[in-house]
Amino acid sequence: MESLLEIRALTVELATAGGRVKPVNDVSLRLARGESLGLVGESGSGKTMLSLSLMGLLPPGARVGGAIDWRATQLETNLADLPDEEWRKVRGREIAMIFQEPMTSLNPVMRIGAQIAEAILAHEPQMGKDVLRQRLITAMRQAAMPEPETRKQQFPHQLSGGLRQRAMIAMALAPQPKLLIADEPTTALDVTVQKHILDLLDHLRRELVLAVLFVTHDLGVVGKVADRVAVMYAGRIVEEGPARNVLETPKHPYTQGLLAASPTLERRELTPIPGSVPQLTELPSGCSFAPRCRYRRDECDRAVPELRSAAKDHRARCVLVPEAKEGKETMDRQAES
Amino acid sequence: MTPLLEVRNISKTYLRGGGVFADRAEGERFTALDGVSFEVAAGETFAIVGESGCGKTTLARILLRLIEPDSGNILFDGQDLLHLAGGPLRAQRRKMQMIFQDPFASLNPRMKVGEIVAEPLVIHEHGHSSAERLRRAAEILQHVGLDTSALKRYPHEFSGGQRQRIGIARALILRPKLIIADEPVSALDVSVGAQVLRLLQELQQEFGLTFVFISHSLPVVAQLANQIAVMRAGKIVEAGAAERILRQPAASYTKELLAAVPEIPRASQV
Numbered sequence: 001m002e003s004l005l006e007i008r009a010l011t012v013e014l015a016t017a018g019g020r021v022k023p024v025n026d027v028s029l030r031l032a033r034g035e036s037l038g039l040v041g042e043s044g045s046g047k048t049m050l051s052l053s054l055m056g057l058l059p060p061g062a063r064v065g066g067a068i069d070w071r072a073t074q075l076e077t078n079l080a081d082l083p084d085e086e087w088r089k090v091r092g093r094e095i096a097m098i099f100q101e102p103m104t105s106l107n108p109v110m111r112i113g114a115q116i117a118e119a120i121l122a123h124e125p126q127m128g129k130d131v132l133r134q135r136l137i138t139a140m141r142q143a144a145m146p147e148p149e150t151r152k153q154q155f156p157h158q159l160s161g162g163l164r165q166r167a168m169i170a171m172a173l174a175p176q177p178k179l180l181i182a183d184e185p186t187t188a189l190d191v192t193v194q195k196h197i198l199d200l201l202d203h204l205r206r207e208l209v210l211a212v213l214f215v216t217h218d219l220g221v222v223g224k225v226a227d228r229v230a231v232m233y234a235g236r237i238v239e240e241g242p243a244r245n246v247l248e249t250p251k252h253p254y255t256q257g258l259l260a261a262s263p264t265l266e267r268r269e270l271t272p273i274p275g276s277v278p279q280l281t282e283l284p285s286g287c288s289f290a291p292r293c294r295y296r297r298d299e300c301d302r303a304v305p306e307l308r309s310a311a312k313d314h315r316a317r318c319v320l321v322p323e324a325k326e327g328k329e330t331m332d333r334q335a336e337s
Numbered sequence: 338m339t340p341l342l343e344v345r346n347i348s349k350t351y352l353r354g355g356g357v358f359a360d361r362a363e364g365e366r367f368t369a370l371d372g373v374s375f376e377v378a379a380g381e382t383f384a385i386v387g388e389s390g391c392g393k394t395t396l397a398r399i400l401l402r403l404i405e406p407d408s409g410n411i412l413f414d415g416q417d418l419l420h421l422a423g424g425p426l427r428a429q430r431r432k433m434q435m436i437f438q439d440p441f442a443s444l445n446p447r448m449k450v451g452e453i454v455a456e457p458l459v460i461h462e463h464g465h466s467s468a469e470r471l472r473r474a475a476e477i478l479q480h481v482g483l484d485t486s487a488l489k490r491y492p493h494e495f496s497g498g499q500r501q502r503i504g505i506a507r508a509l510i511l512r513p514k515l516i517i518a519d520e521p522v523s524a525l526d527v528s529v530g531a532q533v534l535r536l537l538q539e540l541q542q543e544f545g546l547t548f549v550f551i552s553h554s555l556p557v558v559a560q561l562a563n564q565i566a567v568m569r570a571g572k573i574v575e576a577g578a579a580e581r582i583l584r585q586p587a588a589s590y591t592k593e594l595l596a597a598v599p600e601i602p603r604a605s606q607v
Contacts, residue, residue, distance in 0.1 A: 042526035043497075161389075190388035190553065195597040217527060220556075220599035247602050261531035263556035265583055265598060270560055272531035276496050 002071060004178060004211050005031040005054075010066035010080065012046075012053055018281035023049040025235035026066075031179070034209040036202075038226030038243060040216060040258070044277045046235040047215050051181045054079065054213070055097055056087040070094070072178045093123045096172035100184040102164035106156040112167050113152025116140065119171040135174065143170035144200055162193035166200070173204065180205075183215040198225055219262050223247050228313075231255050234278055234288035237307065241314030251316035254289045287318070295320055339415070340376040341547050342383075342400075342515060347373045347409035349395055349571075369395045370406065371571040377564070379514070382541070382548040384558040384579070386594070387568035393551045396568075397519050400549065401435060402426070414514060431461040434508035438520035440500035444492040451488030454478060454506045461511055477506045480543070481536060498529035502536065509544065517549045522557060534560055555598055559583055567591045 012024035023046040031037050041047040052058055054068065056079065068079035072094040079090065099105045107115055117136050121127060127135070140148035143166040156164055165185060172180060182201065186194035202225055205212050214225055222229055222243060229246040231239040231254065239252040250256045257273040275292040284290055286301035293300065299319045308321040350366040370392045377383040385393050398404045400411065402418060411418040416429055434457075437443035444453055454477060455470040465473070475485045481502040492500055501521060508516055518537070522530035538561055540546060552558050558565060559579065566576035567590065575588040586592045 042528060191555075191597045192388065192593060195599075198599070218599070219527075219601045223602045224599040244602055258527055259601065259603075261528045262601060263531075263534070263554070263560050264601060265556055265559050265595065267559050267579075267583075270531040270534060272535055273528035274532075276498060276529060277526065 003030040004033045004035075004071055005029075006067075006069040006071075008067045008069065010050070010053065010068060011064070012049055012058060013063040013065070014049075014059065015061055016281065018279070021280035022235050023280060024053060027232075027235075027237055029230055029237065029240070031211050031213065033178070033211055034205060035228070036205055036212040036214060036226050038214045038216060038222035038229040039232065040219065040222055040229055041232035042217055042258075042277050044234070044280070045232040047232050048183060050232070051097070051183055051213060051215050054095055054179075054181060056082060056084075056091050092119065092172075092177070093175045094177050095179045095181065096175065096177040097181040097183065098165070098168045098172050098185050100187050102161065102168045102188075103156060105168060106164060108156055110155070111152065112154055112156065112159070113140075116152070116167065116171045116174055120174045123175045139170040139174040140167075142173060142204065143167070144196075145170060160193075161189050162196060165189065165193075165197055169197075169200065169204075173208070173210075176208075177210070179211045179213065181213045181215065184217070185214075186221065187216070187218070194221075201225065219247060219258060220264075231258070234283060235280065236288065236304070236317060238289065238318070239314075239316040240307070241311070245311060245314050249311075251310040251314065251321055252289075252318050253293045253295055253320070255316075257292070340412075341379040341414060342377040342549070343410075343412040344376070344396075344400070345374050345410040345412070347396070347399060347406045347411070349392075349399065349404070349406045368571050370399070373409075373568075373571070373573055375566055375573065375576060377515075377547060377549060379547050380541075380545060381563040382550055382561050383564045383566070384550045384552060384562035385566050385568060386552055386555060386558050388553060388594075390570075391568040392571040393568055394519060397435070397517050397549070397551055400517055401433065402430070427461065431457070431511045432513050433515040433517065434511065434513040436501075436504055436508050436516060436518040436521045439524050440497050440504055441492075441524075443504055444500055446492055448491075449488065450478075450490055450492065450495075450503055451475075453492070453503060454488075454510055457507060457511050473510060474506070477510045478503075480509065480540065481506045496529070497525050498532055501525060501529075501533050505533075505536065505540070509540065512544065513546070515547045515549065517551070519551045520553065521550075523552070523554065530557075537561065555583070555594060567594065 007027055007029040010024055010027045011022055013020055013022050027050060039047045064080050066080055070077050070079050113136055116139055117132055120132060120135050137148050145151050145166045186197050204210060216222060226243045229243045230237050233254050239246060239255045250259055260271040261273055273292055278288060286303055287305055290296045290300040305317050305319050307315045307317045308323060310316050310321045347370055349370040350368050353365045353367045373396060387393050399406050413429055414432060418429060421429060451471050451474050454474040458465055458470050471488060475488055478487055483502055522533050525533060550562060562579040565579045565582040566573045569590050574590050586595060
C-alpha cells in the first residue's frame with residue numbers, strides 16, 4: 001500500500017553560535033495509514049526537530065533539504081517546500097500534534113470547551129453553533145473526558161494532568177487529522193495515568209485509522225504502542241524496524257546500549273553507555289556513536305555507515321551488520337560478544 | 338541493631354488553597370502525610386515510591402527539617418531530630434545530605450564548581466583555608482568521576498549527568514551517613530541515568546552510605562532498593578523487602594502501579 005507519509009533524505013540545517021548544524025541529517029522514513037511509528041532518541045538526537053518539520057514549525061532560518069511526501073488526499077504535496085499559506089491546510093488539520101506538558105499548551109484563561117471549539121473553527125469557520133456544540137461534545141467523548149458538559153465550562157487549572165492531556169487530544173483530533181504527532185505525551189504524567197492515555201491513543205488509532213508518530217525516549221512506551229521503531233542518534237536514524245524485532249534483537253550498538261541502560265522491574269546489572277550524546281557542532285567524521293561504542297574499529301571512523309538491511313524490514317547504520325545477505329555468521333558473532 | 342533512621346507516626350497538614358483565586362474556607366486542611374512510620378537500617382537503600390501528590394517530597398523535607406511536621410518523631414543516629422536546635426541540630430544535619438532532581442536548578446549558576454562543592458565546608462567546618470577547601474573539593478570530585486579542571490568552571494559548562502555528579506559531590510564532601518535522593522535520575526537521559534545509578538551504588542559501598550531514595554519510578558527503584566515503601570495520599574500502603582514488594586505485592590495499589598509500568602519486550606536477557 002502507498003504510504004501516507006514518506007520522508008526522503010530529509011535534512012534540516014540550522015545556524016547556531018557554534019556553526020551550522022544538522023539536527024536532522026539524511027532521514028528517510030515511511031508511515032502507512034493507521035500505523036504507529038515510535039521515534040526514539042535521547043535529548044539532542046533531533047527527534048523533536050524532525051517532528052517540527054512535519055508541522056512546518058521549524059525555527060526561522062532553518063534550511064530544509066530532501067522531500068516529505070504527504071498523501072492525505074489524492075493530491076500529493078511535498079511538505080519540505082510548502083509555502084507558508086499552504087501550511088494552514090495541513091498543520092493542525094491533516095497533521096496534528098500533542099505535547100509533553102499539557103498545562104503549557106493550553107490557554108490558562110480560556111475555558112476548555114472554547115479552546116476545543118477554536119480548534120474546530122480554525123479549519124471550518126462557517127460552522128453553525130449547533131453543529132459546533134455537537135462536534136465539541138463528540139471530540140471530548142472521543143478523548144474519553146467524563147462529563148463533557150461540565151468539563152467544557154472549566155479552566156485548565158481545574159483539570160488533573162491526565163484530563164488536560166485528554167483535552168489536548170480532543171483538540172488535536174477534532175479537525176479529524178490523518179496523522180497525530182505525539183511528542184512525549186505521557187512523560188509528565190503518573191504511571192497509572194500514562195497507561196490510560198496510551199490505551200486511549202491506541203484505541204483512537206484503530207478506530208479512526210489514524211497514523212501516529214510517537215516521539216519518546218522511553219523504550220517501554222515504544223514497546224507498548226508502536227508497530228515500528230526508528231532510533232535516532234545525533235540527527236540520523238541509526239536503526240529502524242518492526243518494534244518487537246528492534247527491541248528484542250537490536251542490531252545497532254546504540255540501541256543495544258539503550259536497552260542495557262534502561263531500568264526494568266527485573267533487577268539486573270544496568271550497563272550505562274559511557275560518555276554522553278555528542279554536540280552537533282563536534283560530530284566525528286565517521287559514525288557519530290563510535291566514540292562511545294565498544295565495538296569501535298578503524299572502519300567506523302572513515303565514513304558514516306550506510307543503513308544496512310539486517311533482517312526483513314529491519315535496518316541498522318552499523319558496519320557490524322553484514323553488507324549483503326551473506327554473512328549471517330558475522331551477525332551471530334556480534335550477538336555473542 | 339538500632340536503625341540509623343526511625344520515623345514514627347509523622348503527620349503534616351496544610352491549609353487548603355491559599356492562591357489569589359482560592360475560596361477562603363477557614364479551617365479546611367489538606368493532609369499531606371498521615372501517620373507515616375518506617376525504619377531505615379544503616380547501609381541499606383530505602384525507597385519511597387509513589388505518584389505525584391502522595392506526600393513523598395513533603396516527607397523528604399521533613400526528614401531534613403526544612404519543614405516541621407504537625408506531630409510524630411524522627412530518631413536519627415540516636416537523637417530526636419525534631420527537638421534539636423542550634424549547634425546540636427547543625428551537628429546532626431551535616432550527617433544527612435540531599436541530592437536533588439533537577440541538576441539545572443540545584444546549582445548556583447554564578448558560582449564556580451569548586452565553590453559549590455566546597456560550600457558545605459564553609460557552613461559546617463570552619464577554619465579551613467580556601468586552598469584546603471579546594472583540595473577537599475577536588476578529591477571528592479574525583480570520587481564522582483570528574484577531574485580537577487572542573488573546579489574552576491561554571492555549572493552551565495557541564496551536561497546534565499555531569500551536573501548531577503557535581504550535586505552528588507557537594508552532598509558527599511562532609512562524609513554524611515545518610516543521603517536523601519529525591520528523583521536523582523528522572524531528569525536525565527536513559528544512558529546517563531544508568532551512569533548516575535551505578536555511581537550511587539559504588540559510592541554507597543565506598544563510603545558506607547545509607548540512602549533514602551525517593552522516586553515515582555518502580556523500575557528505577559527496583560535497581561537499587563533493599564526496602565520499598567509504597568505511598569499513596571499521605572500514607573504508606575505497603576512496605577517491605579524490595580523483592581517481595583516487586584514480586585508478591587499485597588496491596589491492590591501496588592499491584593496497580595506494577596501493572597501500569599510499560600515493560601520493554603525482551604527475547605531473552607541481553
